[in-house]
Amino acid sequence: ALRSQAIGRVLAGLGGMVSVPLAAAEVRERIAAWGEERISVAAVNGPSSVVVSGEVQALEEFLAACEADGVRAKRIAVDYASHSAQVELLREELDTLLAPIAPRAAAVPFLSTVTGEWVEGPELDGGYWFRNLRRTVELERATRTLLDQGFGVFIESSPHPVLTVGLQETVEDAGREAAVLGSLRRNEGGPERFWLSLGEAYVRGVTVDWDAVFAGTGAQRVDLPTYAFQQDHFWLESGTVEDTDTAAHPVDAVDARFWEAVERHDVAALTAELDIDADESLAALLPALSSWRRQSQERSTVDGWRYRITWKPAPEPAATRLDGTWLVAVPQAPADAEQAAAVLHALAEHGADVRQIAVPGTHDARAELAGLIREALADGPAVAGVLSLLTPVGSDAEPIGAAAPAGVIATLSLVQALGDAEVTAPLWCVTRAAVSVARSDRRTDPAQAPVWGLGRVTALEHGERWGGLVDLPAEVDARVLERLVGVLAGDGA
Known part of the structure; x- marks a missing residue:
């Protein structure tokens, strides 16, 4: 309150403020022509949300320059220039007015937009509140700090x-x-x-706390009325074989007469339909033709029931960077440790803060694994993603139990442990040569394929923390690793 009164007495009418929808670096370049004494960057609120403050005449010239360049700068309805050189006029007065302030330990966590650090409390003396008015408000930097810490x-x-x-x-x-x-x-x-x-x-x-919100208002909780259930069926309606056959194969009158003659092996009717002379070769052909049609119809019907996966090539990823902390799960004794190390190196090289955990080779590793995850993230980083390398290494090893191969059991434990540890970052599971996308693409390790089924179930049950499945070729080189990083970064996946 004392500071605001001082602003009103001394600074009112001397300056102003303007909002500029540009990045801070570009704004600083634009105001350099007027000098720091006339125009300053008052606040950086976002990547393209900046406020400048300074002398009235200098701001008028700056607004005209922005308009000429097509920049939609806008004057803010104030007549003083906080966070500019004009605040120096208040230094002595504020030193005197705010000297009696006796700060104490902060009861509520407080991240300063002046220092960019968490405030303990004792540093909030009169000098701090002068600097708070004089320096640039670094809101964007403070917001990013909070985001990085999980807020x-x-x-x-x-x-x-x-x-x-x-x-x-x-x-x-x-x-x-x-x-x-x-x-x-x-x-x-x-x-x-x-x-x-x-x-x-x-x-x-x-x-x-809704009880506190509605306290004293007379509001009361009421039961919601019941409603009629929606009778929607999500299964096939019953029908006869003839109905199904007719729906799948529409009947044409000419075709019908031809194929009826074939089914009856009626050479006379067929020769009449085709208007040709009968001979022994036609009679020998009819059984084979009838069998071919019947098998074709059966295959067509079965194909209509089957679930099929089709593959489409994705574009090559652009130069990508990974942000934040990535949790990478590997077996305790990987069969191809060199390959796992190459993947870890590629992630770190592209900007990821890699935290590695070794998954125990036991049937019930869930509780132990959850503890390892919490330990790896003990310093509280926000997890950007989780990468599982549990399957492509050691998939041919003996199963932990009779239920499934070791890689599948370990992946299931990882999914459960991530939930226990409250890690909501997307999980990506990597296999190697487990699936084929073309006839020339051989599956050298189909024992990994169950992870693809497990992955689809995980995507349905925990879609909010599922990333996807990635199958690498048998030979992994720098180009493959570059593509993997592109997929994890969401580029061309």
Whole structure:
């Protein structure tokens, strides 16, 4: 309050502020012509959400230059220039006014947009609150720090949301999932708007204490009315063989007469239909022709019942980078350790912070594996993805139990342990030469194929934390690893 009063007495009327929808680096290049003493970057709210402040005349010239270049800069309705050189006019007064401040330990975690670090509390003296007014507000940097540390809800408590656009830009640019919400809006400052904001937060997964919200309002819980069940069937309707055959093979009158003659081995009718002379070769051909038609119809019917997978080539991935922490699961005693090491090196080389865990070779490894995952992530990084190398190494080894090969059991344990450890990052399972996409593509290790079935079940049951299946060729080189990284980065997958 004292600082605001000082701004009103000293800085009001001397300056202003302008919002610019450009990146901070480009804005700094544009304002360099006026010098830091006349125009400064006041706030970096997002990747393309910047505010500048400074002298009135300099800002007018800057706005004209932006308009000439087609940049939609906009004046903010204030008549002072916070976070600019003009704040120096308040230094002595604020030193005196804020000197009595006696900071104490922070009760609520507080990430400073001045220092970019977590504040303990004692550093929030009068000098800090002067620097808070003088320096650039680094909101984008603070938002990225919170995203990297796993925070997923950002609520702007204000009379009207002005920072949510910059926050949302930062979330999207970081490739993360997070809720960005406001509290009140202009001309909507009552409890109805606040309750609506709470509802928006609730449907985005935020826990709301509804008992506290409705305390004293007289609101009561009521049972929802019952509703009629929707009688939708998700199975084939019953029908006769004739109905099925007719639906699959529409009847043509001419074709029908021809094939009826073939089925009866009626040489006379067939020669009349074809208007040819009968001979012994035609009589010998009829049984073979009849058998061919019957087998063709049977194969066509069976093909209509089968589930088939088709493969389409994907484009070559562009130069890609992996962000954040990647958890990589390998067996405790991999059969092809050199290959696993090559994959780990490729991930690290392309920007990933690789955390490796060795999966125990036991039938019930779930609990132990969950502990290993928590230990690998003990410093609290946000996990961008999980990569399983459990199948392509040692898939021909003896099964752990009679149920399935070792790689399949280990993959199942990994899926369960990730849930136990509350890791929601997408899981990618890698096999090698387990499936074929063309006749020339040989499957050298079909024992890995069950992982593809397990993967599809996992995708259905835990779609929110499933990435996909990747089958590498038998020989893995630098080009293959580059493609693998492209798939994991979501490029051309």
